[in-house]
Amino acid sequence: MYYAHFGLKEPPYKITPNTDVFFTGGKRGAVLDALIYAIRSGEGIIKVVGEVGSGKTMLCRMLQTQLPDSIETVYLANPSMAPDEVLYAVAFELQLKLPKNADKFHVMQILQQYLLDRHAAGKQVVVFVEEAQGMPLATLEELRLLSNLETKHDKLLQIVLFGQPELDSNLNASHIRQLRERITHSFKLQPLDQQEVSEYLMFRLRAAGYFGPPLFTPAAIKLLSRTAEGLVRRVNVLADKALLAAFSDNVYQVRPQHVRSAIADSEFSQQAQQNRWRRWQFALGGLTLCAGLAAGYIGHQWQSGKPISQPVNAPVVAPSSAPVVSKPRAEEVKLTSAAGTAIQSSAAEQPTASAVQDVLEARLQATHTWLDRQIETTVTLQLMGAYRDEDMRDALKTLALKLSPDDLYVVRTRVGGQPFLSLFYGSFDNREEAASALKQLPESVRANQPHMRTVGGITKEIKQLQ
Structure with missing residues (x-):
């Protein structure tokens, strides 16, 4: 609707992951490079944790496009499968020909032989597990057993777990400590800060064909970043609705009032406010505790007759003259x-x-x-x-x-x-x-x-x- 108004060729803030517009800022590019290195090294299980909407799916899809042809990928999008289903799911994704009614032991033999053949040809196989925090612990343990397939020197199967912070809580369970010990690389996707949000907004606009001056004012970016809490998906939702609000006003720059309209129309705005209020409560609680401890200490000192502090005689130093600020050069x-x-x-x-x-x-x-x-x-x-x-x-x-x-x-x-x-x-x-x-x-x-x-x-x- 607003694309022609802003000189755009396509929607700039679609929430569907598109590897053509991967944003390397916010350390996403560095995490991608580190993941590629970890997978190519072929050791252990890899874990990637990030909040909802932080860009885990985009990172997973980027990996599939960036890994060399010598690495074959298996993508498991359904985490709620039973332990007995994991082996069959991996075999199905690898398009292995299984006998009718093959039992688990037979499927494991076929899978192991396939992996050995790939290893002999100088190739690797890696399994990507999305939403791993929703996977039953017994199924995660079954994945660990698959990671045991190896030669004398190399693992035959690499596993990368993508999940929300709850995944860390699940892995802390004592009966799954063997899986936790197998994790050799762990990455966390942090929310974008305000400057990174500003860079992201302009990056997506440029990718959509925009060549004009900044569309979002600094005040609008500040409000949008704070409300989205640095989460990429929320930034996309708010930015899209803010552009629509600016278009409705027939203006060519997004201002705070347009972001406020977007916030009012977003489902997560109330949750973001609750999160900020919860942080304020923790902060106020900490201040109250510190104030109570300080008051108790002062009271104790006063009752014991000890001075609270000793005066210190310090020399008075005359302030130096103010520094001279250089004038801008005429040629600049x-x-x-x-x-x-x-x-x-x-x-x-x-x-x-x-x-x-x-x-x-x-x-x-x-x-x-x-x-x-x-x-x-x-x-x-x-x-x-x-x-x-x-x-x-x-x-x-x-x-x-x-x-x-x-x-x-x-x-x-x-x-x-x-x-x-x-x-x-x-x-x-x-x-x-x-x-x-x-x-x-x-x-x-x-x-x-x-x-x-x-x-x-x-x-x-x-x-x-x-």
Whole structure:
């Protein structure tokens, strides 16, 4: 629904795991590399633990695509199978030909011979178990017995358990300690922090074909990250609904009010609030305990007649003079493209203000008249943006040699709380015409990744800043 509004080619925040958009931040890439190493080393059982929605399934599917062809994978998605079913499930996934009504002993022999043949050919077999926290302990023990299949030097079968934190609790049971001792590598997927959430949001937008400036304001990211508690699936749900709310308001940036609308429409928002309240309760309980201990100590000292503390005579040191903050160098002027990318320019190349002062002012006045005359559905192309008036004057002077100067329009707005100037080009009746004009722009202009905007969205954004 909102894809064309934001210049997207596809949904950016689908919750279905897609290995084409694997996010390596939040140490996910490092965990993936470590898992590949652990599997290739062929020793013991591997365990991966993470909260619901932390990215375990995505990691599992990435492993299946990243492992070399010499490693054959078996994927067990149903953890609630009985102990006697595990052996048959593995044989079925490996497409082993079993005699009709084959008993467990016969199936084990066929499986072992298959694994020996694969080992002789220099290949490995690894079993991925999803939602392992839901697997009965007896079934987990049966998996351990399968891991006993080995040669004199190597394991014939590798096992990787993916589960929620409850898996650790299950493995602490005394009667399953043999399985626990076989775990040679253990990984935990931590929630994303606020900076990582910000990077993730932009990463998914870029993967969906977006080339504009940041869509989520810092305040919106902070609220979204806190509510989602850093869990990727929740981030996807909230981000998708927040974009829909921004689209409904006909704006091109997600603000806190849009995130709040998404939160109100999400099932887990109440649970997140309960979790935060529970943490506050623990914190307050700890503070109360510390205060009680301190009061008891002070009371004891007072009753015993001992001074609580001894005064210390310290010399008074005069404060030193304040440090001098260096001024920014004139040559460090930055110009931003439509995608928000900084482009360095030199102060030596800046024309004098007196020579081009009227260029910017003239286009600002022309833009005011232009906006008044256009209808809300008129489409224009946002070519680029700049934080400094001098940079925008330079851009106008340069673009006037490539495009019609009368079709260039400048709007004062704000990005990330900072004053910002956006440069637009042309007036088009619909997006098809605008798309055609975009393709005909000079290559040097298209390099800044221009994108389509509606006049209605621009005027609404201006009014919100007044």
